[in-house]
Amino acid sequence: MSNEATLYGHSxxxxxxxxxxxxxxxxxxxxxxxxxxxxxxxxxxxxxxxxLTGIIWAIIGGLFSVLFRLQLGYPDQTFPILEELLGKWAxxxxxxxxFYYALVTMHGTVxxxxxxxxxxxxxxxxxxxxxxxxxxxxxxxxxNMLSYWFFFLASIIxxxxxxxxxxxxxGGWTSYPPLSALGxxxxxxxxxxxxxxVAMAMFVVSTLLGGLNYVxxxxxxxxxxxxxxRLPLTIWALFFTAVLGILSFPVLFSGFILLLFDRxxxxxxxxxxxxxxxxxxALPNEGGSAILYQHLFWFLGxxxxxxxxxxxxxxxxxxxxxxxxxxxxxxxxxxASLFAITVLAFLxxxxxxxxxxxxxxxxxxxxxxxxxxxxxSAIKVFNWLxxxxxxxxxxxxxxxxxxxxxxxxxxxxxxxxxxxxSTLDIHLHDTYFVVAHFHIVMGVASFFGMFAGIYHWFPxxxxxxxxxxxxxxxxxxxxxxxxxxxxxxxxxxxAGMPRRYLDFSxxxxxxxxxxxxxxISIVTMIVFAVQLLFVFNFFYSMFKGRRVTSQNPxxxxxxxxxxxxxxxxxxxxxxxxxxxxxAYDYGKDGRDFISQTEPVGADESKH
Amino acid sequence: MAQAVxxxxxxxxxxxxPFNLEYGKLMMWYFLMSDAFTFGAFLIxxxxxxxxxxxxxxxxxxxxxxxxxxxxxxxxxVSLMTFILIISSVTMVLAVQAGHxxxxxxxxxxxxxxxxxxxxFLSCQAWEWTHLxxxxxxxxxxxxxxxxxxxxxxxxxxFFFTITGFHGFHVFSGVIINIxxxxxxxxxxxxxKGHYLMIEKAGLYWHFVDLVWVFVFTCFYxx
Amino acid sequence: MHFMENIQEIxxxxxxxxxxxxxxxxxxxxxxxxxxxxxxxxxxxxxxxxAQFMRHLIKGVICILMLAKAFYIVGYFMHLKHELRNMIMxxxxxLLLFFWFIIAFLADGNSYKNLKNKYDPYHLEQSKTxxxxxxxxxxxxxxxxxxxxxx
Numbered sequence: 001m002s003n004e005a006t007l008y009g010h011s012x013x014x015x016x017x018x019x020x021x022x023x024x025x026x027x028x029x030x031x032x033x034x035x036x037x038x039x040x041x042x043x044x045x046x047x048x049x050x051x052l053t054g055i056i057w058a059i060i061g062g063l064f065s066v067l068f069r070l071q072l073g074y075p076d077q078t079f080p081i082l083e084e085l086l087g088k089w090a091x092x093x094x095x096x097x098x099f100y101y102a103l104v105t106m107h108g109t110v111x112x113x114x115x116x117x118x119x120x121x122x123x124x125x126x127x128x129x130x131x132x133x134x135x136x137x138x139x140x141x142x143x144n145m146l147s148y149w150f151f152f153l154a155s156i157i158x159x160x161x162x163x164x165x166x167x168x169x170x171g172g173w174t175s176y177p178p179l180s181a182l183g184x185x186x187x188x189x190x191x192x193x194x195x196x197x198v199a200m201a202m203f204v205v206s207t208l209l210g211g212l213n214y215v216x217x218x219x220x221x222x223x224x225x226x227x228x229x230r231l232p233l234t235i236w237a238l239f240f241t242a243v244l245g246i247l248s249f250p251v252l253f254s255g256f257i258l259l260l261f262d263r264x265x266x267x268x269x270x271x272x273x274x275x276x277x278x279x280x281x282a283l284p285n286e287g288g289s290a291i292l293y294q295h296l297f298w299f300l301g302x303x304x305x306x307x308x309x310x311x312x313x314x315x316x317x318x319x320x321x322x323x324x325x326x327x328x329x330x331x332x333x334x335x336a337s338l339f340a341i342t343v344l345a346f347l348x349x350x351x352x353x354x355x356x357x358x359x360x361x362x363x364x365x366x367x368x369x370x371x372x373x374x375x376x377s378a379i380k381v382f383n384w385l386x387x388x389x390x391x392x393x394x395x396x397x398x399x400x401x402x403x404x405x406x407x408x409x410x411x412x413x414x415x416x417x418x419x420x421x422s423t424l425d426i427h428l429h430d431t432y433f434v435v436a437h438f439h440i441v442m443g444v445a446s447f448f449g450m451f452a453g454i455y456h457w458f459p460x461x462x463x464x465x466x467x468x469x470x471x472x473x474x475x476x477x478x479x480x481x482x483x484x485x486x487x488x489x490x491x492x493x494x495a496g497m498p499r500r501y502l503d504f505s506x507x508x509x510x511x512x513x514x515x516x517x518x519x520i521s522i523v524t525m526i527v528f529a530v531q532l533l534f535v536f537n538f539f540y541s542m543f544k545g546r547r548v549t550s551q552n553p554x555x556x557x558x559x560x561x562x563x564x565x566x567x568x569x570x571x572x573x574x575x576x577x578x579x580x581x582x583a584y585d586y587g588k589d590g591r592d593f594i595s596q597t598e599p600v601g602a603d604e605s606k607h
Numbered sequence: 608m609a610q611a612v613x614x615x616x617x618x619x620x621x622x623x624x625p626f627n628l629e630y631g632k633l634m635m636w637y638f639l640m641s642d643a644f645t646f647g648a649f650l651i652x653x654x655x656x657x658x659x660x661x662x663x664x665x666x667x668x669x670x671x672x673x674x675x676x677x678x679x680x681x682x683x684x685v686s687l688m689t690f691i692l693i694i695s696s697v698t699m700v701l702a703v704q705a706g707h708x709x710x711x712x713x714x715x716x717x718x719x720x721x722x723x724x725x726x727x728f729l730s731c732q733a734w735e736w737t738h739l740x741x742x743x744x745x746x747x748x749x750x751x752x753x754x755x756x757x758x759x760x761x762x763x764x765x766f767f768f769t770i771t772g773f774h775g776f777h778v779f780s781g782v783i784i785n786i787x788x789x790x791x792x793x794x795x796x797x798x799x800k801g802h803y804l805m806i807e808k809a810g811l812y813w814h815f816v817d818l819v820w821v822f823v824f825t826c827f828y829x830x
Numbered sequence: 831m832h833f834m835e836n837i838q839e840i841x842x843x844x845x846x847x848x849x850x851x852x853x854x855x856x857x858x859x860x861x862x863x864x865x866x867x868x869x870x871x872x873x874x875x876x877x878x879x880x881a882q883f884m885r886h887l888i889k890g891v892i893c894i895l896m897l898a899k900a901f902y903i904v905g906y907f908m909h910l911k912h913e914l915r916n917m918i919m920x921x922x923x924x925l926l927l928f929f930w931f932i933i934a935f936l937a938d939g940n941s942y943k944n945l946k947n948k949y950d951p952y953h954l955e956q957s958k959t960x961x962x963x964x965x966x967x968x969x970x971x972x973x974x975x976x977x978x979x980x981x
Binding site for chain 3: 618619625626627628636640643647651652654655656657658659660661662667681682686689690693694696697699700701704707708752755756757758807810811814815817818821822825828829830
């Protein structure tokens, strides 16, 4: 806060402050439980808060998918236990249609925003940025704390919406009007929708506070010698993630404000020519355009996909290089492709709207721009493959998940080329093909990036390792399970099976998939159980895991491994180390790894 | 570049800000970027709906009243509002410059003028809203016809109240920020700190509010 | 906060000349005022013009003046022109996104109108029907929310 106090200081003065700071370290930091664990301003603790909240949300969101898979896999059976637990939402032991929509909606909202945005970039941007660029903390630790608490507030509101009498929002995670704008249109469009909108508004504030901090910290607070082209790729990825958030979330915010006015102030921003079947009334609203909302939503919605994916890409790059004991292949190309993805992310939003009434001629521009994303994505894939090519691979759990990430990103990315074509979209839109595509490329792939990050940096977070045996079980079942769940969905989608339907047994053409759906549902439950195993591993290892005994267990070059095993607030005991080289000097001149802090030798070869 | 910076200065090599700016100002700039996208989205939505409509009211028929003079004065009142905001922006720059020179008196004087300007603008807006409301305009209700005499949808007033309301909210929060700055200046907070950088950040916010008005003014009143 | 060494040295603009600054402010104020007056003059001129092409031309000029005013406010009042080039770039480059943002949204808005006019002839007919001007000077005070509300 009063960081400006030393504004006029010169570098020598800065060093003095450093020493000064350390002398007083002991006295200044008698922390209470509240300041250390609850309203903490230490970026590492805030990261852990984001992670734990994210884990809770992931369990809730995953449980929702198990519930609706139960319905999809066994549409003709009843489960009396569900009625015990859920009451009227599962009357007679069957998931009711309104509740089914609520489950699908909240599954999407929770996993996209609360887990894979806040839980993923909230955790790792907070944890890694100061540690890897060589800073004591974020630019504004206070705003960083607020960022978490706004997220917490958003979470509370979103959870409370699950318990209102008319149920949570149920118009899909995209909340398209008119369904979301008219309280009379469905149960889920009543109070649940309002709470959803307010929670999301709080979420936008949280993202903004966090994002501003991440960007200014990365730009302004790098330690001496840490030029932008010496940054680990994780930091580059998190930087672009924050930029995406800062520029796209406000547009969603505007869209939500207009939607709130449509709901409560009698405006017609998105409404026109509506006859409401539930009340048998024609509405007076005229002149609005529902497509406008879709534009505003997807102006965020598409960058959001990359907000989710980029941190996973960055962490996978770092982990693959470290565990191949080889420099990352094409470092500059990796940065360039991250940048290209960031720019293109803002230009392609309407490919989500090819069949919703978007002008087809305008759509053709969006096709072109969308297909361009294949170029930077392919560059990244080839660079990952060349990085591990002939490396000395160490199959740590983190490495396995990073490899799984690459595999999933390829499989899911390829179907993106299908869907990017507006003509193919006429057939494929709103089918299980779309569901399979985005779950693999953005959902599961990002989860794999997140797991890779957790396994890799857990020793830095808690000074202990996660259990390896459980980790391997977790990895293999999740990888195989993810493919078993989503691969068959491509076939169902190609056959025209639509998404968001409660029960397919009434259609002769989709009846054939009854067995396949049951199979998918069984695998879903197994995979969900294995995630609970991971959660167990996480909490068990936090307290009982094998202790980390050396500062740098993975033999890594980056700065976070030059801190103590359990770094305090301020990260480095003494001065912040100076950086002399990039982060990827692995296997150079016959040496296994050379830390970024080591000065370049006179006779060292160029990389 | 105003400051004397050695040409060979390596801005990006770490250990310093690549922009020669402290983080607070950087954050304020990026916050304003973000806010620009919020306003941008509002104004572009307004444009989209206007492009999607067959007719649109003529602003000169809607905004033609001046307090005390009655109607028949198109563009007059909004010109007054525009100039009030420009002048308050000028006094804000002068406050920032006085801060640079550590001239507390001038800072106080110019901040007070800026706050008065902000309040004057808000009063004008309050009068205009009240006047329009009396004519039957509000969210969801539009008494004005399209320029070609056909019936208009309510979106003209919907957007007008939403966007000028959101802008007015920014002016209001800007006034609050400036009042806080004034109190801090009077209490010698900045004198003790040795610099008036906080005022610069408040200034950035205030100019941004003025900037947004340039766009709102053009989009709603002129074209 | 205590992590003071996080702030690195910032060279200061103390050399900065207050008189020159004041002159610049006055110059920019005059420019902004003149631009606004031109805008207003164009606005008045616009009232009497029927020809569509001319109207669009004048509106185009007004938009250019608007952007020029924005340039002066951001460049001089917000001091961006005097920042380092790096800084200017981080602000200006993201703003380029607005080009496609505006073009795509407005183009699709326009297309929405055309499609609706084509496939909903009743809508087109309605939007061509002139109506009596309501006597809105009468000081009526309709409860606005009821009128347009969904109930």
